[in-house]
Amino acid sequence: MGQRSDARPKMIKAARALIRERGYHATALSDVLELSAAPRGSVYFHFPGGKTQLAVEAAKAYARDQAEMIERAAEGVNSAVELVTAYVTRARENLVKSNYLEGCTIAPLVLEGAREPDLLNAGSAAFSHIIEGLAFQFAFFGMDRADARELAEVSVSGVQGALVTARALRSPAPFDSMLAILTDRAARLGASEPSEVGDHITTEETHA
Amino acid sequence: MGQRSDARPKMIKAARALIRERGYHATALSDVLELSAAPRGSVYFHFPGGKTQLAVEAAKAYARDQAEMIERAAEGVNSAVELVTAYVTRARENLVKSNYLEGCTIAPLVLEGAREPDLLNAGSAAFSHIIEGLAFQFAFFGMDRADARELAEVSVSGVQGALVTARALRSPAPFDSMLAILTDRAARLGASEPSEVGDHITTEETHA
Numbered sequence: 001m002g003q004r005s006d007a008r009p010k011m012i013k014a015a016r017a018l019i020r021e022r023g024y025h026a027t028a029l030s031d032v033l034e035l036s037a038a039p040r041g042s043v044y045f046h047f048p049g050g051k052t053q054l055a056v057e058a059a060k061a062y063a064r065d066q067a068e069m070i071e072r073a074a075e076g077v078n079s080a081v082e083l084v085t086a087y088v089t090r091a092r093e094n095l096v097k098s099n100y101l102e103g104c105t106i107a108p109l110v111l112e113g114a115r116e117p118d119l120l121n122a123g124s125a126a127f128s129h130i131i132e133g134l135a136f137q138f139a140f141f142g143m144d145r146a147d148a149r150e151l152a153e154v155s156v157s158g159v160q161g162a163l164v165t166a167r168a169l170r171s172p173a174p175f176d177s178m179l180a181i182l183t184d185r186a187a188r189l190g191a192s193e194p195s196e197v198g199d200h201i202t203t204e205e206t207h208a
Numbered sequence: 209m210g211q212r213s214d215a216r217p218k219m220i221k222a223a224r225a226l227i228r229e230r231g232y233h234a235t236a237l238s239d240v241l242e243l244s245a246a247p248r249g250s251v252y253f254h255f256p257g258g259k260t261q262l263a264v265e266a267a268k269a270y271a272r273d274q275a276e277m278i279e280r281a282a283e284g285v286n287s288a289v290e291l292v293t294a295y296v297t298r299a300r301e302n303l304v305k306s307n308y309l310e311g312c313t314i315a316p317l318v319l320e321g322a323r324e325p326d327l328l329n330a331g332s333a334a335f336s337h338i339i340e341g342l343a344f345q346f347a348f349f350g351m352d353r354a355d356a357r358e359l360a361e362v363s364v365s366g367v368q369g370a371l372v373t374a375r376a377l378r379s380p381a382p383f384d385s386m387l388a389i390l391t392d393r394a395a396r397l398g399a400s401e402p403s404e405v406g407d408h409i410t411t412e413e414t415h416a
Contacts, residue, residue: 021322022320022322022323023232023233023320024231025231025233025320026233100322101322101323103319103322106376107319108231108319108320110372110375111231111315111316111319111375112230112231112316114229114230114308114311115229115309120375120378123376124377124378127377153381153382153385154382154385154386154388154389156373157366157373157374157382157385157386158366159369160368160369160372161364161365161366161367161368161369162365162369164315164318164319164365164368164369165364165368166365167318167322167328168318168335169332169335169336170328170332173361174362177358177365178366180358180362181362181389181390181392182389184389184393185388185392
């Protein structure tokens with residue numbers, strides 16, 4: 001029972017790691033079982049929807065962690081410029097540290113799932129969750145809602161693009177040039193003083 | 209003989225269309241044969257390296273067309289700002305027109321091929337070719353070489369990122385916010401007067 005009860009999160013963790021490295025289709029259920037050391041029967045016991053459901057859960061977990069990382073980062077900085085910097089730098093460091101192997105868990109579902117509504121919806125919900133998390137923090141730093149939303153969206157797109165080109169070129173340079181234009185934008189859009197909404201409240205869980 | 213001689217480009221064209229829509233692994237050789245109406249024996253006759261070689265050729269063809277599109281666009285505009293606008297707008301229009309199905313042929317090779325050197329090298333060469341094509345034109349519009357390179361790189365990354373998020377969100381908004389920050393950057397980096405290098409010369413073919 002104990003073993004069974006942690007098989008599910010372990011399998012999601014394994015799927016998440018494999019998808020971000022090699023994509024969705026190349027992630028075999030047998031690889032997920034091997035990496036998570038889960039018993040063979042676990043897949044359809046925990047994920048009746050099979051690989052699709054596992055991928056959807058992996059994207060959800062990835063987005064939740066990204067949103068939490070953004071929240072924590074926001075607590076340690078004083079402006080939208082600093083938050084954009086933390087967000088981009090984090091993605092850059094993870095990629096370089098993994099020798100350009102660890103990309104995003106969401107992007108492959110979108111690029112490989114154009115005709116699979118479940119994957120596409122998971123990708124949309126996951127990106128929306130991250131964008132909303134960033135937009136909330138930018139607004140807290142004094143930006144108006146539309147600007148905050150725009151900056152959040154372009155920051156997420158910018159990191160996604162840098163992940164693709166940096167992995168191809170095996171160079172962190174795309175992150176650096178993207179960071180430069182994102183901070184430029186943040187500086188011009190944003191007030192650097194936090195708005196007066198009291199303590200730094202955390203964003204609500206949004207499940208699109 | 210006539211039939212055999214156009215099987216190769218038709219198969220490359222089919223592979224290119226399928227990869228940009230559904231990714232690398234989900235593109236089966238049987239689908240390529242069906243879409244290109246090529247005889248079954250054609251794959252290993254024209255592509256002894258099999259699917260990997262076909263994908264490499266597809267990425268090369270895609271990059272070549274992108275570079276040509278950039279050259280043509282540059283002939284019709286007068287500044288780096290206008291060229292960035294044309295480049296981003298073209299990608300946006302293609303995606304929306306295809307109902308969010310047609311992404312980039314290169315990105316899936318990178319995201320699915322992290323441990324496949326042939327795919328990764330093809331991705332790197334293809335992105336480099338597009339970046340060099342853009343950088344050449346930006347320099348022609350009066351930008352210094354380092355700035356031109358940076359703007360080209362961030363434009364390519366920006367379009368890649370917008371393709372990922374726009375496909376997920378099924379909205380062109382990510383292109384619009386990315387275009388805004390790219391043209392901002394271009395305007396601040398670039399002189400709008402062409403430099404004096406005579407006629408608008410075309411970029412040399414570069415095969416990295």
